[in-house]
Amino acid sequence: EPEVTQTPSHQVTQMGQEVILRCVPISNHLYFYWYRQILGQKVEFLVSFYNNEISEKSEIFDDQFSVERPDGSNFTLKIRSTKLEDSAMYFCASRYTGGLAFFGQGTRLTVV
Amino acid sequence: GDSVTQMEGPVTLSEEAFLTINCTYTATGYPSLFWYVQYPGEGLQLLLKATKADDKGSNKGFEATYRKETTSFHLEKGSVQVSDSAVYFCVRSLNRDDKIIFGKGTRLHILP
Numbered sequence: 001e002p003e004v005t006q007t008p009s010h011q012v013t014q015m016g017q018e019v020i021l022r023c024v025p026i027s028n029h030l031y032f033y034w035y036r037q038i039l040g041q042k043v044e045f046l047v048s049f050y051n052n053e054i055s056e057k058s059e060i061f062d063d064q065f066s067v068e069r070p071d072g073s074n075f076t077l078k079i080r081s082t083k084l085e086d087s088a089m090y091f092c093a094s095r096y097t098g099g100l101a102f103f104g105q106g107t108r109l110t111v112v
Numbered sequence: 113g114d115s116v117t118q119m120e121g122p123v124t125l126s127e128e129a130f131l132t133i134n135c136t137y138t139a140t141g142y143p144s145l146f147w148y149v150q151y152p153g154e155g156l157q158l159l160l161k162a163t164k165a166d167d168k169g170s171n172k173g174f175e176a177t178y179r180k181e182t183t184s185f186h187l188e189k190g191s192v193q194v195s196d197s198a199v200y201f202c203v204r205s206l207n208r209d210d211k212i213i214f215g216k217g218t219r220l221h222i223l224p
Contacts, residue, residue, distance in 0.1 A: 033212065043156070043201060043214040056211055091156060093212065100144065101205065101212055105155035 002026045006092050006104035013082055013111055021077045021107045025094030032075045033093040033101065034067065036060070043091070049075065082111045118202045118215035125192055126223050133187040133218045135176075135202035143204040145169075145178055145185040150199045150217075159187075159200070194222045 005024040013019045025032055034046040047057040049067055066078045075094070079086055089108050095101040118135040125131060137143065147159040147169070160169030165180035174189045185202060202215040 035212075035214075042216040045211045045213070048211050058211075089155075100146070100158070100161060102158075103148070103156040 002102070004092055004094055004102050004104035006090075006107050008107060009105065010108045011110070013109070015084060015111055016081050019079050019082055019109065021079075021090050021092075021109070023075045023077070023092030023094075023104055024073055025075055025092065026096075026102055027073070029094035029096050029102075031055075031095050031097075031101075032067075032069065034077045035091045035093065035103075036088040037091065037106075038088045046077070046090075079109075082109075084111050087111045116202050116204050116213050116215040118200075118218055121199075121217070121219040122221055123218060124221045124223065127194055128191045129222075131187070131189040131192045131196075131220070133200055133202075133220070135185045135187065135215060136183050137185065137202070137204045137213075138183065139204055139206065141206050143206050145176070146203040146205070147174070147176055147185075147187050148201045148203055148214075150201065152198070156201070192220075192222050194224050196220060197222045 007022045032049040035043050037043045045058050047061045047067055048055045064080045069075045087110050089106045091106045092104045093101040116137045119133055144163045146161045148156045149159045150156055160171040162169040162178035165178055168177045176185050176187045178185055199217045199219050201217045205212040
């Protein structure tokens, strides 16, 4: 069964450092997403990406965040200068068309 | 705006009890509806889905029926097990490059 793969599963970084979270969506999918979940809290939308550009982003997705699909397979989320409050589980998702999105297992980011 | 509302948790039940977790949605258009489950320390897994009115999604003994007239998609299970302890998210999406909206999640504890 096809799946969305995220790496690493856990990343620890120092405050102020840049971090890149990587995702490999399902190969024929067209829409890509990043969500985050602060421990024990709700799942929050960050950004959606289609046709090589951001289609929508939330208030959380400020200038410190960026996304890229550099080679047609990977979909990355970069945080330029991490803050303590960026500590969360980050989920990547993709879908072809229609409503069903497939989620990765998540990357737990810990900022110290 | 578009939203998903699900019952507050935590919900604590004894094994073999009947479970209902309520979910209602608002949306323009005709959304697809999903329940995702997150087991402790794990990622998001699709539990079941329904893509049009009166569809019933089912999996692992869980069921939910897409009710357009009441804009609801309540999750039910006739006899819960300890292994069902998890957080359950009601989710809606539309058939376009729209963000996928999550409810706040309902934590379920099943006591042996």
